[in-house]
Amino acid sequence: MDIAEAPQKTGKIRAQNRKNILAAAEDSFVKNGFKGTSMQSIADAAGLPKANVLYYFKSKQALYLAVLDEIINRWDExxxxxxxxxxxxxxxxxxxxxxxxxxxxxxxxxxxxxxxxxxxxxxxxxxxxxxxxxxxxxxxxxxxxxxxxxxxxxxxxxxxxxxxxxxxxxxxxxxxxxxxxxxxxxxxxxxxxxxxxxxxxxxxxxxxxxx
Amino acid sequence: MDIAEAPQKTGKIRAQNRKNILAAAEDSFVKNGFKGTSMQSIADAAGLPKANVLYYFKSKQALYLAVLDEIINRWDExxxxxxxxxxxxxxxxxxxxxxxxxxxxxxxxxxxxxxxxxxxxxxxxxxxxxxxxxxxxxxxxxxxxxxxxxxxxxxxxxxxxxxxxxxxxxxxxxxxxxxxxxxxxxxxxxxxxxxxxxxxxxxxxxxxxxx
DNA sequence: GTCTATACAAGGATAGAC
DNA sequence: GTCTATCCTTGTATAGAC
CATH class of the missing domain: 1.10.357.10 (Tetracycline Repressor, domain 2)
Structure with a gap:
């Protein structure tokens, strides 16, 4: 059934990539801090080229803010x-x-x-x-x-x-x-x-x- | 009397510089993290050229360890x-x-x-x-x-x-x-x-x- | 002992091909 | 929408003048 899934479900890939990037970023921000985290390492951990990460989040700062936002929202729930x-x-x-x-x-x-x-x-x-x-x-x-x-x-x-x-x-x-x-x-x-x-x-x- | 003090008391200058560097480093490590702290900014805050900071502490890592060491010792007291x-x-x-x-x-x-x-x-x-x-x-x-x-x-x-x-x-x-x-x-x-x-x-x- | 100039590397971001 | 190549800045550390 997995194989039967339509691969052109772009929305799904997008959401999955976003999720992977956010998870990788969270890990690295904890261990290495904001400045100590490189977009390259996040891209590697998420299995994507570096430029793709910058395609999903327009800057490292924006990615960090997205991570913070996710945390705040999770707590609010x-x-x-x-x-x-x-x-x-x-x-x-x-x-x-x-x-x-x-x-x-x-x-x-x-x-x-x-x-x-x-x-x-x-x-x-x-x-x-x-x-x-x-x-x-x-x-x-x-x-x-x-x-x-x-x-x-x-x-x-x-x-x-x-x-x-x-x-x-x-x-x-x-x-x-x-x-x-x-x-x-x-x-x-x-x-x-x-x-x-x-x-x-x-x-x-x-x-x-x-x- | 301050004026009368012998300026060649090198030990004193050395100790003062060390102290200034450690204080500046402590401040910057808090605000910017280890990776986010530049030796240049520490040097500026301590009123010294960048190379002098590396003369007192052989690397940024060594300076960071010195800061940590100071903290631990202060607490132990x-x-x-x-x-x-x-x-x-x-x-x-x-x-x-x-x-x-x-x-x-x-x-x-x-x-x-x-x-x-x-x-x-x-x-x-x-x-x-x-x-x-x-x-x-x-x-x-x-x-x-x-x-x-x-x-x-x-x-x-x-x-x-x-x-x-x-x-x-x-x-x-x-x-x-x-x-x-x-x-x-x-x-x-x-x-x-x-x-x-x-x-x-x-x-x-x-x-x-x-x- | 102190400072200037510089070598060398890493990383963020973009341009442009596919 | 995705990836390659590259520009440019910043920063550590050192070499060597003073």
């Missing part, structure tokens, strides 16, 4: 709703677990985002100032309402969010350090489970929530 | 001792506060270290496998003894250490994100104080320690 009536323990636990899963499943995405922010977020200022700031304020308002209702300890909501981000993303961004120090080759399912439980225990416990 | 007889709340609080101070005072150092680890720690494998692993195991043993003595909740000691690292260094590494989202230009003394209190409240509280 995982935002779950919370409301004032919810149980904070339940919502925070779900959010922490979701963030750990994302970090373990897409470590390169987390790393590229981290590299961009650490270097001063030259390409994400707008996103931080608009989308992300709005998101944080909305969620903070709800957390604050939980505090006002006496459902949890008075922990600054914005910094509680930063804390969840830092602890969860750390397992992706700093995997080289964590794995080397703990003498492991990679995380296994048990590790992931233990990490989730530990983060929930400490963070929820620290917020005065039953664990 | 701040390691304080803890023992089985100590009060966990006191020791952990002091460690968290010291790490926050370091992050706020030397953000570039934290960022370069983070960049190196995120990119796979190609130049720090040895350090992680030997020095750092040993350090973590020693401290973990003591934390475990506190747990065995019933002084605190049973939180995996190694991951507790990772958690302290991630939450404290986050304020240096992700300052661009945190400041933009919270709409501030820089951290002030009150912010630092609040960050310390918040981290201690959540982490110590999560470990079942009185706060």
């Amino acid at each position: 995982t935002i779950e709703d919370m409301s004032e009536g919810d149980d904070p323990a339940e919502v925070l636990r779900a959010y922490i677990c979701a963030k750990v899963d994302l970090a373990i499943q897409y470590p390169s995405a987390s790393k590229i985002f981290a590299l961009e922010i650490i270097q001063g977020a030259p390409n994400l200022q707008e996103h931080l100032r608009t989308n992300l700031r709005t998101w944080v304020r909305e969620k903070s308002k709800i957390i604050q309402s939980w505090i006002d209702q006496g459902k949890m300890k008075a922990i600054d909501p914005e910094h509680l969010i930063f804390m969840i981000w830092s602890t969860t993303q750390h397992y992706a961004d700093f995997d080289a350090q964590i794995l080397t120090v703990t003498n492991k080759l990679e995380y296994d399912d048990d590790d992931v489970q233990r990490i989730k439980e530990l983060l929930c225990t400490v963070i929820l416990g620290g917020c005065g929530l039953n664990v | 701040t390691i304080e001792d803890m023992s089985e007889g100590d009060d966990p709340a006191e020791v952990l609080r002091a460690y968290i506060c010291a790490k926050v101070d370091l992050a706020i005072q030397y953000p570039s150092a934290s960022k370069i270290f983070a960049l190196e680890i995120i990119q796979g720690a190609p130049n720090l494998q040895e350090h992680l496998r030997t020095n750092l692993r040993t350090w973590v195991r020693e401290k973990s043993k003591i934390i475990q003894s506190w747990i065995d003595q019933g002084k605190m909740k049973a939180i995996d000691p190694e991951h507790l250490i990772f958690m302290i690292w991630s939450t404290t260094q986050h304020y240096a590494d992700f300052d661009a994100q945190i400041l933009t989202v919270t709409n501030k230009l820089e951290y002030d003394d009150d912010d630092v104080q609040r960050i310390k209190e918040l981290l201690c409240t959540v982490i110590l509280g999560g470990c079942g320690l009185n706060v």
Whole structure:
């Protein structure tokens, strides 16, 4: 059946090439940084001539922005709703677990985002100032309402969010350090489970929530 | 009196030049990455001709390693001792506060270290496998003894250490994100104080320690 | 010890053939 | 739409004058 497929389905080839290029670019941007990544190496990894990469993305900068955009969008999809009536323990636990899963499943995405922010977020200022700031304020308002209702300890909501981000993303961004120090080759399912439980225990416990 | 100083104190000029180069390199490595940093820009920032930089450090790689080395040594100096007889709340609080101070005072150092680890720690494998692993195991043993003595909740000691690292260094590494989202230009003394209190409240509280 | 000039390589981007 | 050949810039490193 594969053979029977019409080869002139150009849209499919195009989409596949785009996908290959983005994946190769993501890998190389993590390991070598923006400047350290050559279009040639991306082309090689994607199995295309160099000029074709520049045909799909008009410049290295444009390709990098496309990679960033893909990451942001993927993260946005995982935002779950919370409301004032919810149980904070339940919502925070779900959010922490979701963030750990994302970090373990897409470590390169987390790393590229981290590299961009650490270097001063030259390409994400707008996103931080608009989308992300709005998101944080909305969620903070709800957390604050939980505090006002006496459902949890008075922990600054914005910094509680930063804390969840830092602890969860750390397992992706700093995997080289964590794995080397703990003498492991990679995380296994048990590790992931233990990490989730530990983060929930400490963070929820620290917020005065039953664990 | 400045004028009276003998200008032929070559050792002094040498040390000053070295220091200027290292500071300029640190700045540029953070903003532009290793490959994105040119020796020319470092030379300009240090007020020297390009060739002089290569006279002090035989290659860009050697200069980068010198920067890394400086960072590691600076951090090692701040390691304080803890023992089985100590009060966990006191020791952990002091460690968290010291790490926050370091992050706020030397953000570039934290960022370069983070960049190196995120990119796979190609130049720090040895350090992680030997020095750092040993350090973590020693401290973990003591934390475990506190747990065995019933002084605190049973939180995996190694991951507790990772958690302290991630939450404290986050304020240096992700300052661009945190400041933009919270709409501030820089951290002030009150912010630092609040960050310390918040981290201690959540982490110590999560470990079942009185706060 | 310090600086100028330059060799040499790598890489981004484009022009133009197919 | 795809690929080859090439231009041009940038950057590391060195050789050698001062």
